[in-house]
Amino acid sequence: MLMDKNTSLLSNVSSTALSWVRGDGNWTGAGIGPREVSVGLILTFIDLITLFGNTVVFICPVVEKRLRTATYMFIMSLAMADLLVACLVMPFSIIYEVTGMWLFGKLFCKVWISFDVMFCTASIVTLCFISLDRYCSVVTPYHYSMRMSRQRCIIMTCMVWVYSSLISFLPVMQGWNEIPGVDFDAGKECIFVTNWTFAIVASALAFFVPFMIMCSMYFFIYRASRLKATRIMSQSLEIHYHPNSKRQNNLQLENKATRTISIIISVFILCWLPYFVLNVWLAAKGTNSTSAVLVDAFKIITWLGYCNSTINPMLYAFLNRDFQRALKKLFICRRRSQVDIGEDMVSIATFSKTAQDPEYSIKVPIPTGGLKSKHKPSSGLLVAG
Numbered sequence: 264m265l266m267d268k269n270t271s272l273l274s275n276v277s278s279t280a281l282s283w284v285r286g287d288g289n290w291t292g293a294g295i296g297p298r299e300v301s302v303g304l305i306l307t308f309i310d311l312i313t314l315f316g317n318t319v320v321f322i323c324p325v326v327e328k329r330l331r332t333a334t335y336m337f338i339m340s341l342a343m344a345d346l347l348v349a350c351l352v353m354p355f356s357i358i359y360e361v362t363g364m365w366l367f368g369k370l371f372c373k374v375w376i377s378f379d380v381m382f383c384t385a386s387i388v389t390l391c392f393i394s395l396d397r398y399c400s401v402v403t404p405y406h407y408s409m410r411m412s413r414q415r416c417i418i419m420t421c422m423v424w425v426y427s428s429l430i431s432f433l434p435v436m437q438g439w440n441e442i443p444g445v446d447f448d449a450g451k452e453c454i455f456v457t458n459w460t461f462a463i464v465a466s467a468l469a470f471f472v473p474f475m476i477m478c479s480m481y482f483f484i485y486r487a488s489r490l491k492a493t494r495i496m497s498q499s500l501e502i503h504y505h506p507n508s509k510r511q512n513n514l515q516l517e518n519k520a521t522r523t524i525s526i527i528i529s530v531f532i533l534c535w536l537p538y539f540v541l542n543v544w545l546a547a548k549g550t551n552s553t554s555a556v557l558v559d560a561f562k563i564i565t566w567l568g569y570c571n572s573t574i575n576p577m578l579y580a581f582l583n584r585d586f587q588r589a590l591k592k593l594f595i596c597r598r599r600s601q602v603d604i605g606e607d608m609v610s611i612a613t614f615s616k617t618a619q620d621p622e623y624s625i626k627v628p629i630p631t632g633g634l635k636s637k638h639k640p641s642s643g644l645l646v647a648g
Contacts, residue, residue, distance in 0.1 A: 295361060295362065299361045299362075299363075300361075302360060302361060303357055303360070303361040306353070306356075306357045306360065306361075306566070307357060309353070309566070309569070309570060309573055310349050310353040310354060310357065312573050313345060313346075313348065313349040313353065313569075313572050313573040314346065314349040314350065316345075316573065316575075316576035316577065316581075317342040317343075317345045317346040317349065317572070317575075317576055318346065319576065319580075319590070319593070320338060320339070320341075320342035320576050320580045320586075321339065321342060321346075322593065323580070323586055323589035323590065323593065324339075324589070326589050326592045326593060327585055327586070327588055327589035327592065329585040329588075330585050330586065330589060333411065333412065333413035333416045334396050334400075334411055334416055336416050336417065336420055337389060337392055337393050337396055337416065337419075337420065338393075338579055338580055340385070340389045340392075340420045340423060340424075341386060341389040341390065341393065341575055341579060342575075342576065342580070343385075344382050344383075344385035344386040344389060344427075344572070345382075345386055345571075345572035345573075345575050345576070347378070347382045348379075348382045348383065348386065348569060348572040349572065351375075351378045351382070352375070352378055352379045352382060352383075352569070353569060355367065355375050356379075356569075359453065360562075364451050364452075365451060365452055365453035367453075369453075372453035373435055373436060375453065376435055376453070376455050377431045377432040377435045377436065378431075379431075379455075380427075380430070380431035380435065380465070380469070381427045381428055381431035381432060382427075383469070383568060383569075383572075384426075384427040384430060384431060384468075384469040385423055385424055385427040386571065386572060386575065387469060387470055387473050387474075387535065388423050388426060388427060388469075388473050389420075389423050390473070390477060390531065390575075391473035391474075391476050391477045391480075392419055392420075392423060393579065394476065394477045394480035394481055394484075395476070395480055396411055396416075397480065397481075397484055398480040398483055398484055399411055401484050401487050401488065402483055402484065402487045430465060430468050430469060434461065434465070439461060440455070440456065440457045440458065440461040440465075441456055441458070442456055442457075442458050457542075457546075459546040459547075462542050462543065462545065462546040463543060463546050463547075466539045466542050466543050469539075470535055470539040471539065474531075474535075474536075477528075477531070478528065481524050481527070481528055484524065485524055523582065526578065527578055527579075530571070530574055530578060531571065533567070534567050534568055534570055534571035534574070535567075535568055535571060537564040537567060538564045538565065538567065538568045541560070541561065541564060
């Protein structure tokens, strides 16, 4: 059956890009050489790091009570999605890449593809919800506890997984992504064949819409953090620091928060944008041939997307001070020590609690020499000791 240019290109790329072992364009299945072993070891190492990092995210709340918050369940949801990528997507992909043959049957092929789409989408959408949570906490602190109650966080987390399943299992199992007349040998291949409509709609729902929301939220967070730092700096003559305080000045804190947000956005773009841009480009351009360069590029960017699951724990959990305390308890067996809660502003982008006062807790001296504060200190941005 004849196909249009768009569907032909997507079929060609799908049928070639998902395997490392290619000869003249046909499946060789002629054994595993040093190159395949090297690729397998590298990918297995990535899988193990992903598995370890996201497992630690689940363990740390057990030893650190300050992590047992309603909003930390977004981190748990992110870790769950990334952990499932490491358990149910990466291992089969590694076997497929190394051997050059799909060994698990046509039915599980569809299930595996559905897992791939579902877990990666859940990870991306959870990152979007994290940015929404941070926006509410930093930009509208007075209403944060009401807007992000435990019940609402549970509902939002369930929405992530329902949404992800609806754009993964439902269309794949129903065959909405397939091209009429295009099939593959289930004994050798597991190809995610996508028509141009599915490629564009799925890319928009799974990535481009969450990406735009995420960038918008972090922009507002960045702008709010600069305004608050500017207000605090204008009152610097009234602020007295404790002589032994290790807190950085406000400009350094604001710069550190800016760098953290920049790293989060940059890593997300690096890992996922190439994959979805290529999907849309393939659907829009249309060609009857697939170059070797394009095939190699598709291999790399597919695993770049998987690597986002490896990096997420480092960005959203390991940078959090409470999480760092939990890691010390787990691996160093060190008792909890006194930590300067105003040490940094990473909480703007991660999951430390933020100040509920828009002006933050600024302490001023009184004649008796004591210090008083209108609000109880929180683990967000504090200025005075």
